[in-house]
Amino acid sequence: MGKRTILIFVDGIGWGEADSDANPCSRYPGELFRLPALPSKKGVVDLALNGLARPIDALLGVDGVPQSATGQATLLSGVNAQGKLGKHLTGFPNPVLREILREHSLLKILTDRGRRACFLNAFRPLFWEISSEQQWRLSATTVANLAAGLPFFTLDDVAAGQSVYQEFTNEDLRQRGFDVPLRTPQEAGRILARQAREYDFTLFEYFQTDKAGHSGEVGRCAEELARLDVFVGAALRELERDLGQDTLVVLTSDHGNLEDCSTRRHTVNPVPLMAWGDGARALVAAVGRLDEVTPAILARHPA
Numbered sequence: 001m002g003k004r005t006i007l008i009f010v011d012g013i014g015w016g017e018a019d020s021d022a023n024p025c026s027r028y029p030g031e032l033f034r035l036p037a038l039p040s041k042k043g044v045v046d047l048a049l050n051g052l053a054r055p056i057d058a059l060l061g062v063d064g065v066p067q068s069a070t071g072q073a074t075l076l077s078g079v080n081a082q083g084k085l086g087k088h089l090t091g092f093p094n095p096v097l098r099e100i101l102r103e104h105s106l107l108k109i110l111t112d113r114g115r116r117a118c119f120l121n122a123f124r125p126l127f128w129e130i131s132s133e134q135q136w137r138l139s140a141t142t143v144a145n146l147a148a149g150l151p152f153f154t155l156d157d158v159a160a161g162q163s164v165y166q167e168f169t170n171e172d173l174r175q176r177g178f179d180v181p182l183r184t185p186q187e188a189g190r191i192l193a194r195q196a197r198e199y200d201f202t203l204f205e206y207f208q209t210d211k212a213g214h215s216g217e218v219g220r221c222a223e224e225l226a227r228l229d230v231f232v233g234a235a236l237r238e239l240e241r242d243l244g245q246d247t248l249v250v251l252t253s254d255h256g257n258l259e260d261c262s263t264r265r266h267t268v269n270p271v272p273l274m275a276w277g278d279g280a281r282a283l284v285a286a287v288g289r290l291d292e293v294t295p296a297i298l299a300r301h302p303a
Contacts, residue, residue: 002115002301004242005248006192007297008206009141009205011072012068012210012254012255012266013033013213013253013271014058014253014255014257014267014270014272015035015055015259016269018038023259023261024259027222028223030225032228032229042054044281047274048233050276051236053274053275053284054272056270056271057289057290058071058255058256058270059082060083060290062083064087065267065268066082066266067255069090069091069097070089071088071290072093072139072254073097073100074254074290075140075252076101076203076294077104077294078292078294078295079100081096085097093139093140097143101143101147102143104294105144106144106201106298107144107150113302116199116200117203118153118195118202118203119141119145119153120163120203121165121166121203123152124178125155127152141203155173162195164191167208168189168206169182185228185230185231186230189232190235190238192235193239194238201297201301206228208224208227210257213258214264215264216261216262216263216264221261232251239277243278246278247277247278248278249275250273250293250297252272253272254271271290273293
């Protein structure tokens with residue numbers, strides 16, 4: 001029986017100071033992201049629902065504050081993208097980062113190895129109205145999927161329960177006038193889990209956390225964490241039997257932000273690497289840096 005891996009990429013959540021008034025992870029009404037005091041570099045801590053976590057380095061030897069373009073390119077390629085550039089780059093990938101993803105995209109490598117892989121996020125119709133050149137200038141996750149030559153999910157897939165939109169309740173889509181069902185975080189989490197059973201590797205991106213972090217509002221950040229907690233928890237409960245057999249769920253981030261509401265900017269904190277299920281302990285023990293996540297996942301799905 002082959003291995004199955006699910007990577008939930010959560011934008012902008014670091015491992016901050018425990019019990020700090022500025023850290024909503026210490027105060028929100030939930031369990032999964034209530035991280036304890038920062039352990040040593042090799043320290044592993046227990047999580048709710050039989051998970052494990054450790055802090056991993058998002059700086060990668062580069063001065064400055066980690067940013068999205070380089071952090072995400074690194075996460076999705078296993079290449080130290082900030083090291084290649086000699087700096088941290090915000091926004092979407094530049095030509096250098098796009099070339100890294102063209103060659104080293106996790107989705108591409110797994111597809112080349114004959115594995116069934118998908119980027120489960122659904123896209124609005126506007127995506128197909130822009131040129132191919134414009135599509136390649138979008139987010140690192142988009143570029144990683146384009147590099148693999150994989151299809152993108154549509155809002156019809158969302159309506160059919162075969163894909164999940166980036167904020168997963170569809171409230172944003174309905175406000176924009178799209179006819180899609182309103183879903184609870186629990187329902188969306190179960191859809192993620194059920195659809196992931198159809199693939200060897202599934203990627204889902206969530207970036208509302210980073211947007212909340214930039215607000216600097218502890219209450220808003222706590223609400224975002226609570227919503228995400230329910231979503232991830234529902235997926236894990238739906239996958240309970242699978243996690244005991246062949247399935248691994250990994251959750252990590254590209255840089256810190258939401259964990260410190262004393263600033264509206266990104267932080268230099270390490271990011272959490274969280275894992276549940278088959279191979280969780282081995283993966284968490286082996287990964288100490290952001291550029292080691294992709295190699296560890298690829299090791300589960302060898303050529």
